[in-house]
Amino acid sequence: MKKNVLIIGAGGVAQVVAHKCAQNNVVLGEISIASRTLAKCEAIAASVEDKQAWQQPAKLHCYKLDALDVAATAELIRATKAQIVINVGSAFLNMSVMSACIETGAAYIDTAIHEDPAKICENPPWYGNYEWKRLQECADAKVTAILGAGFDPGVVNAYAALAANHYFDKIDSIDIIDINGGDHGRYFATNFDPEINFREFTGRVWTWQNSQWTQNKMFEVSRTDDLPVVGERTSYLTGHDEIHSLSKNLNVPNIRFWMGFGDHYINVFNVLNNLGLLSEQPVKTAEGLEVVPLKVVKAVLPDPNSLAAGYTGNTCIGDLVKGQKDGQEREVFIYNVACHEAAYKEVGTQGISYTAGVPAVAAALLVADGQWDVERMVNVEELDPRPFLNLLNKIGLPTSIRDEQGERPLTFE
């Protein structure tokens, strides 16, 4: 049993986490939020007040923090009496925040893999590069660290575990398909920080095929599926965090990730990439100014947070699993459909942030009530998926399944 949550970060996902923590503060206790920019924390606090999100009357405590500073982070964890830290700050912070949790004994939850700002698209083994080097350290300190507890990674890992535990005797392939069928109405925009967003696509694509790592280029391999609610969509083979942990934790020879892109997005991306405008290496203008092109692209693109108000449509993210059960070939698609407009109405963000933030709070609730308080470092597929998916059914991200019997909601009570 743990309580009192410290949220690290103050972007769109942090806003969702703050709202959902507030909606569940009877169990979670005091809720605090910390970021380099105090004003962003205060704006989130105002949004929580505005939506009257608190389950029981309380205030969101706001702090200015450089979370790369382990001592300062540990001090804030102690000062706020936080026993659960939800790290939804930049991907560069994971290691320092985890150090502060190990130092203080607080549980650690994040939603994406650690990145080194100097390296783009590192090669597998991704979790092996940073997080898993500290498995023993967490076990020794009895620190609960739940890695990748957003949607993907996170919920899709739970879907994979559910399929492996309940729907298959043997799995041949897991294809994680992530479609944003929404429309932000702008000429072009990324759904989160362009610097992080483009980093995913400028390197090589690594996937797990025939039980080994396989390389492709971005936009080289595509598939088209007719999916619930969002309809027929084309997605592209992409490298993604959870391929690595699932390949280690499940005995499945093919694990692939597919990200949906429209032709327009791909065209703009290709033009910028081919011209060298997505480069993180500085160039010098004729006037002698040194500039990183990607930072200029970021400056001219819409602020991702500005997209929320006008965003329409739905996301559909799920696991298409093929294998055998009771001697029969079968295929199931376990998925969630989330609505951008509903997310904005509830928590003031678009649906992409919503799907990433809500699962982290579900994980925190399961740590708080002890079900997931495992006192070691785990990826989501190592835990029982049923209480997690059951909670998500109740707090905004319901699970459905499509199999031989058609489409229907899944419950686990």
Add this chain to the structure above:
Amino acid sequence: MKKNVLIIGAGGVAQVVAHKCAQNNVVLGEISIASRTLAKCEAIAASVEDKQAWQQPAKLHCYKLDALDVAATAELIRATKAQIVINVGSAFLNMSVMSACIETGAAYIDTAIHEDPAKICENPPWYGNYEWKRLQECADAKVTAILGAGFDPGVVNAYAALAANHYFDKIDSIDIIDINGGDHGRYFATNFDPEINFREFTGRVWTWQNSQWTQNKMFEVSRTDDLPVVGERTSYLTGHDEIHSLSKNLNVPNIRFWMGFGDHYINVFNVLNNLGLLSEQPVKTAEGLEVVPLKVVKAVLPDPNSLAAGYTGNTCIGDLVKGQKDGQEREVFIYNVACHEAAYKEVGTQGISYTAGVPAVAAALLVADGQWDVERMVNVEELDPRPFLNLLNKIGLPTSIRDEQGERPLTFE
């Protein structure tokens, strides 16, 4: 009769002008070149030596000059005893170089209209904004000033005059079609300074139709023609200097300019333009650096001069003229085809620079021998086109015609 030439500028067009002046230095006398960057002048001098371009032994005299400084420019004209100044520097220099010519009595020749660096795509009347305000001043000083003596403007104005003088009693329309059928082998590049290049297309398109100025958007109106050598090509209605002077000097109700673009060029242009990356207004990066996006785009694009060595294919630029002669409707296309590889072999530049630079030297030769030494300011169509086109036939840009009798070279002896 005038002699000794001072070339202002040291880009690709200046290199062509230097080579062609050297090839004709018996008539033209001493040849000098001046630019802000002395090393660029010296590189051109080395190229002239390398190609053994001199008609009779001589040296290209190199000078460092800020041609916005009228007094310094006048002093250099006097010091070099230049009676002819060929201004092929930046489009921002025309007014200051012209002032220096008026002060010293030297003849002035340029290849493009004056631009104010702070203004993008000014509205018509273009020559009226700057050059023509000084018509009386040139006449009073008996200064010969030949405006727009490149290819377009320049040779295409001579084609228009030739059509009006010899091929038609009445002209209904002149469509100037400029096709670069060449291939530089890069993903994307502009053929001259991207800052100047994109300025042509980011504003409104002005053309002369039904005897009045008409507005369109860039890439809004296109035509497709089957043209000599380059074949079937699509071109787009574009604003261009010579539309203005031709509309004043010839009694023709429709004068349009069409620039050829491939789908790939248009796509890249549209992506950059729609994202705001062609803007001259500074943006601020997340780190607080103020940057002009267009200058960053320029920094990542290939240096236009670097394209010359691998450039293949041909340009085709000409005037499609429709009207009546002896009571009959007729249509003639007067044009030149220039080869990128031949230009590189002869003068070390690509064909776009070649077509702009050679006509300026032909104009200088006609000023030198007195035929075009008119002691006033003129646009090319006001002069007899025959000696000009005849010279161009001999020095690298031969004229052809396509009419009822098919395609054939035009001579004027």
